[in-house]
Amino acid sequence: MLKEFKKFIMTGNVVDLAVAVIMAxxxxxxxxxxxxxxxxxxxxxxxGGTDFANLFITLDGKEYETVExxxxxxxxxxxxxxxxxxIVNLIIVGFVMFMIVKAYNKTRTKKExxxxxxxxxxxxxxxxxxxxxxxxxx
Numbered sequence: 553m554l555k556e557f558k559k560f561i562m563t564g565n566v567v568d569l570a571v572a573v574i575m576a577x578x579x580x581x582x583x584x585x586x587x588x589x590x591x592x593x594x595x596x597x598x599x600g601g602t603d604f605a606n607l608f609i610t611l612d613g614k615e616y617e618t619v620e621x622x623x624x625x626x627x628x629x630x631x632x633x634x635x636x637x638x639i640v641n642l643i644i645v646g647f648v649m650f651m652i653v654k655a656y657n658k659t660r661t662k663k664e665x666x667x668x669x670x671x672x673x674x675x676x677x678x679x680x681x682x683x684x685x686x687x688x689x690x
Contacts, residue, residue, distance in 0.1 A: 587641050
């Protein structure tokens with residue numbers, strides 16, 4: 553059983569999956585930093601200085617300056633601004649992954665088209681052969 557497990561772990565698919573998960577984590581951290589530190593300040597600037605991370609609704613009806621203050625006070629908080637940041641992250645990650653796959657597909661060697669199989673006899677030739685065979689049987 554140990555040998556089977558070792559064989560399973562060392563197959564290319566498992567190693568490829570492990571590499572993909574590690575790369576996804578690294579790309580996710582880079583994209584999150586890009587969104588939080590570069591994209592969202594621009595979005596905030598063009599939306600009149602709005603910080604999406606501090607957009608929230610408290611269910612107790614009281615006003616708080618930040619999400620953290622509302623949570624410390626024990627209020628139930630709907631943090632829709634953080635959700636907006638997550639949506640922006642998703643869009644950017646999707647775009648980055650699209651660009652990576654597109655670049656990868658361009659670098660792949662194109663498979664040479666297999667030559668077409670030799671053309672067989674046409675329908676007329678087959679009918680002619682059948683007719684000739686039927687004539688010979690008489």
